[in-house]
Amino acid sequence: DQQVKQNSPSLSVQEGRISILNCDYTNSMFDYFLWYKKYPAEGPTFLISISSIKDKNEDGRFTVFLNKSAKHLSLHIVPSQPGDSAVYFCAASVGGAGSYQLTFGKGTKLSVIP
Amino acid sequence: DAMVIQNPRYQVTQFGKPVTLSCSQTLNHNVMYWYQQKSSQAPKLLFHYYDKDFNNEADTPDNFQSRRPNTSFCFLDIRSPGLGDAAMYLCATSRHYGDGGYTFGSGTRLTVV
Numbered sequence: 001d002q003q004v005k006q007n008s009p010s011l012s013v014q015e016g017r018i019s020i021l022n023c024d025y026t027n028s029m030f031d032y033f034l035w036y037k038k039y040p041a042e043g044p045t046f047l048i049s050i051s052s053i054k055d056k057n058e059d060g061r062f063t064v065f066l067n068k069s070a071k072h073l074s075l076h077i078v079p080s081q082p083g084d085s086a087v088y089f090c091a092a093s094v095g096g097a098g099s100y101q102l103t104f105g106k107g108t109k110l111s112v113i114p
Numbered sequence: 115d116a117m118v119i120q121n122p123r124y125q126v127t128q129f130g131k132p133v134t135l136s137c138s139q140t141l142n143h144n145v146m147y148w149y150q151q152k153s154s155q156a157p158k159l160l161f162h163y164y165d166k167d168f169n170n171e172a173d174t175p176d177n178f179q180s181r182r183p184n185t186s187f188c189f190l191d192i193r194s195p196g197l198g199d200a201a202m203y204l205c206a207t208s209r210h211y212g213d214g215g216y217t218f219g220s221g222t223r224l225t226v227v
Contacts, residue, residue: 019122034215043118043204046215051223057136090157091222102147104156 003027004092006105015114019077023090023105024070030092032099035064035075038087038107047088048075060114080112117141119219120205120219127226129144135190136223137205145211146188150178150203151221157204164211171181 005024013019023033031052050057050064057064062092063076070085077084087107093099118139127133137146147163149157161170163182177199179191192199202223206216 002156009154022172036218037170038213041119041220043206043218043220045218047213053170085218100147100169101159102216105156106154106156 001026002105003030004090004103004105006088006090008061008108009106010109010111011109012113013080015082015112016079017113019075019080019084019110019112021075021077021088021090021110023073023075023109024071024101025051025092027094027103028071029094031094032096033064033073034093034102035062035068035093036089036091036104037084038089044089077110080110082112082114085110085112117150118205118217118219120222121205122222123220125222125224127180127192128198129197129226130194133192133195133224135192135203135224136186137190137219138186139207140186141207141217142185142211143159143209143217144185145208146182147206147208147216148188148190149206151202151204153201160190189198192224195224200224200226205214 035047037047038044056097066073085107089107090105091102121136124205148160152158160174181189185189202221205219
């Protein structure tokens with residue numbers, strides 16, 4: 001039973017436009033959410049996180065939005081660049097930023113077309 | 115550069131033949147994790163160490179064991195690999211639990227023949 005779902009296996013976006021990656025979760029106990037980015041032949045790297053007490057967190061071109069009532073979060077990348085082409089994993093945990101156990105989604109492969 | 119290093123990058127082993135995957139870190143992080151990621155699936159936590167304290171996930175098969183002889187190194191031992199154990203194995207570290215995000219190694223892709 002998947003508790004974190006990334007329903008789009010892939011997404012293609014033109015360079016300079018907005019990329020929106022979506023993530024849904026079923027466990028209402030999740031209170032901390034993270035996005036990781038993974039290039040081929042490399043391990044995932046942490047990108048951005050958000051606590052359930054917030055509905056938005058911004059870091060440069062990356063913004064994560066959280067809609068708790070819908071159990072939905074999204075990652076916005078503006079403007080998209082070819083170097084953003086990677087697999088993006090959504091992850092969630094119970095117990096806030098101090099929890100050890102992350103539950104990952106299957107990932108969405110983003111392709112930014114020059 | 116401080117990092118998490120996994121060796122080897124690719125490992126081929128025979129069905130039933132024990133295999134060990136290695137992870138080392140120069141970050142001096144307290145926590146080390148092993149994840150299994152099968153094709154097109156989400157990474158799944160197998161176990162983790164907080165310092166020397168070993169924590170096994172309830173659904174991790176007994177076939178999988180781990181050792182952490184010191185802060186820097188952690189090993190994943192698969193006692194009798196089956197075809198279903200073919201996967202990417204990811205090692206990750208964090209200074210404490212959570213800590214805003216893990217640092218992952220590049221992974222070891224295990225093939226069982």
